Amino acid sequence: xxxxxxxxxxxxxxxxxxxxxxxxxxxxxxxxxxxxxxxxxxxxxxxxxxxxxxxxxxxxxxxxxxxxxxxxxxxxxxxxxxxxxxxxxxxxxxxxxxxxxxxxxxxxxxxxxxxxxxxxxxxxxxxxxxxxxxxxxxxxxxxxxxxxxxxxxxxxxxxxxxxxxxxxxxxxxxxxxxxxxxxxxxxxxxxxxxxxxxxxxxxxxxxxxxxxxxxxxxxxxxxxxxxxxxxxxxxxxxxxxxxxxxxxxxxxxxxxxxxxxxxxxxxxxxxxxxxxxxxxxxxxxxxxxxxxxxxxxxxxxxxxxxxxxxxxxxxxxxxxxxxxxxxxxxxxxxxxxxxxxxxxxxxxxxxxxxxxxxxxxxxxxxxxxxxxxxxxxxxxxxxxxxxxxxxxxxxxxxxxxxxxxxxxxxxxxxxxxxxxxxxx
Ligand code: CMC
Numbered sequence: 001x002x003x004x005x006x007x008x009x010x011x012x013x014x015x016x017x018x019x020x021x022x023x024x025x026x027x028x029x030x031x032x033x034x035x036x037x038x039x040x041x042x043x044x045x046x047x048x049x050x051x052x053x054x055x056x057x058x059x060x061x062x063x064x065x066x067x068x069x070x071x072x073x074x075x076x077x078x079x080x081x082x083x084x085x086x087x088x089x090x091x092x093x094x095x096x097x098x099x100x101x102x103x104x105x106x107x108x109x110x111x112x113x114x115x116x117x118x119x120x121x122x123x124x125x126x127x128x129x130x131x132x133x134x135x136x137x138x139x140x141x142x143x144x145x146x147x148x149x150x151x152x153x154x155x156x157x158x159x160x161x162x163x164x165x166x167x168x169x170x171x172x173x174x175x176x177x178x179x180x181x182x183x184x185x186x187x188x189x190x191x192x193x194x195x196x197x198x199x200x201x202x203x204x205x206x207x208x209x210x211x212x213x214x215x216x217x218x219x220x221x222x223x224x225x226x227x228x229x230x231x232x233x234x235x236x237x238x239x240x241x242x243x244x245x246x247x248x249x250x251x252x253x254x255x256x257x258x259x260x261x262x263x264x265x266x267x268x269x270x271x272x273x274x275x276x277x278x279x280x281x282x283x284x285x286x287x288x289x290x291x292x293x294x295x296x297x298x299x300x301x302x303x304x305x306x307x308x309x310x311x312x313x314x315x316x317x318x319x320x321x322x323x324x325x326x327x328x329x330x331x332x333x334x335x336x337x338x339x340x341x342x343x344x345x346x347x348x349x350x351x352x353x354x355x356x357x358x359x360x361x362x363x364x365x366x367x368x369x370x371x372x373x374x375x376x377x378x379x380x381x382x383x384x385x386x387x388x389x390x391x392x393x394x395x396x397x398x399x400x401x402x403x404x405x406x407x408x409x410x411x412x413x414x415x416x417x418x419x420x421x422x423x424x
Pocket of ligand 1: 044228259261262263289297298300302352354357358
């Protein structure tokens, strides 16, 4: 085993080096404090590996993303979302029988308990659907056994995957004041979601194949992304032995932020702002370069991808096709393309390796599909659930598992005396 040497205040410390299947190298500092009383400081965990994981591989420099070894481009071309769910959670692609059985379970667990519908009455019409999704997912733990038995956990995984889309669609229906549409057992996972969002009791609704296919693509592309903010949240919460629903509800909250999954909603809001301002995207490009402005180009930049985000490349192509198939002429797409072109030639963005990320083009597609802006991050969340589940499960089975508990460097007041002032 190779080792790394650290010289700390003149003392040499030897630390083990771990190497992954793709030759990524890590210095195992887990014994550092015991050996030296020192810790490592890494705000935002940019250099910290928190686990060994066999689920997803990313090479940010080369723009590589693989789920369980399969390149994202190949999965995007030919896999259904339910297959990818199975792959991520079970570690291998399902046989036809396994897939049929898995789909059957996902279909037959789609309905939510009728009593849970009453929760929707309590939410405001203007409630953000991410708030509804996270609280309803957490509330699933009040309806189903949350024991540590494998059988209960396996069934809860199915329940979560199956019911989350129903909750998402009901949240949308609530926001527009329409009656809920129940899931239909003859529809696929993606078609069911579209049916529950867009069908109304007064009309026959046929799920358009183009919407079904592009929704499938979007969910496949979002299904996992190794140790991102929301997945790390799920792992951290899960590390305390919190149940699956509670852990995933926390992940949904983490995803909501505008620097993470919430960026897709913010991209459209930003493009609209540019459009309403006469289409002058260069003004906003300059603003994004001014660190004092507090403004960032939403949908640009990534902690890991320093070349291109392979998901964005796939979605850029898909956006053109979907808009043409749906005969949508969206001026925001034009602004997005001009903005991307200008940013990619601009020294500020080139030097910092800031490229369009997955959220840059997904918003344009959701918009063309007729999905309202505040539902964008909800669709991202539905796509990411299998990834969260796979990580939560992997963590539970990890023999090295410990409760997640980072340390800190204290920079507050040194000890000082408390002088009572006899206040009431
Ligand atoms: N616009 C303008 N400047 C940027 C941007 C941006 N979108 N992103 C990063 N920078 C600058 C940043 O100001 C810093 O400049 P300097 O070195 O002069 O201080 C430099 O680039 C490095 O940025 P950072 O904040 O240290 O990078 P990070 O790895 O901590 O953050 C990020 C990554 C994705 C949060 C960030 O790029 C960002 O805020 N992007 C916009 C939000 C966004 O699109 N998020 C979606 C991410 S992909 C999907 C997902 O994860 O959910």
